[in-house]
C-alpha cells in the first residue's frame with residue numbers, strides 16, 4: 001500500500017480505468033446520483049464519475065498520502081468531489097445516504113464483514129454496491145495464503161463464493177459476480193502515476209516482488225466484478 005501511495009498509482013485495480021468505465025455502463029447514474037467511492041486512492045474513479053455523469057461524489061480513504069493526491073486531482077480539474085479521510089470499517093457518514101457505493105481493490109485489505117455492514121448502512125434502500133475485488137480461483141494451502149496476505153497486507157483472500165456469502169450476510173440482494181475478459185493489468189493502457197517527492201529505494205524492490213507474485217500465481221490470484229442491491 002505504501003508503494004501504491006508513494007507512486008500515486010491511479011486505477012490501482014485489475015483492468016484500470018477502462019474496466020471502471022465499462023462497469024458503470026449498465027448502471028443508472030445521473031447528476032442527481034450520490035456516490036461514495038470507498039478506498040478512493042488518488043481519486044481517478046471519483047473524478048471520472050463526477051466529470052462524466054455530473055454525479056455528486058464523495059471519496060473516502062484511510063491513507064493520508066492518497067487523500068492529499070486525490071484532493072490535488074479534484075483541484076486541478078476543478079471537480080466538486082469531496083475527499084474525506086476515514087475508514088470504511090467505521091465510517092463517519094450518515095445512514096441511507098448514497099444511491100451507489102463502489103469499491104475497487106479495497107475489501108481484501110479491510111475487515112470485510114464490518115466494511116460491508118457499513119456500506120449497507122450507508123446505501124439508500126434500492127441502492128447499488130459495485131465492487132471490483134481480488135479473489136482466488138481455488139482454495140490455497142495455508143502457507144501460500146500467508147505469503148500473499150503478508151506481502152500485500154490483506155486481511156483476507158476469499159473465493160468468489162465466500163465473497164457472495166459475505167455480501168449476503170451483510171443483507172445484500174440480487175448478488176451478481178462476473179469475470180470480464182480483461183487481464184490484470186490491462187496492457188493497452190498507460191498507467192497513471194502521481195509520484196511523491198521522495199520514494200524509499202526499498203519500494204522499487206516491492207514493485208518487483210509484486211510482479212513476481214502476480215506471475216507466480218497467474219490464474220489463481222484473480223478478480224471479480226460484483227454488483228448487488230440493498
Ligand SMILES: C[S@@+](CC[C@H](N)C(=O)[O-])C[C@H]1O[C@@H](n2cnc3c(N)ncnc32)[C@H](O)[C@@H]1O
Pocket residue numbers: 001004009010011012013038039040041042044060061062063066086087088089103104105106109110
Ligand atoms: C489498491 S488501492 C485501490 C485504490 C483505488 N480504489 C484505485 O482503484 O485506484 C486500495 C485503497 O484502499 C484504501 N484503504 C485501505 N484500507 C481502508 C479502509 N479501512 N478504509 C478506507 N480506505 C482504505 C487504501 O488507502 C488504498 O487507497
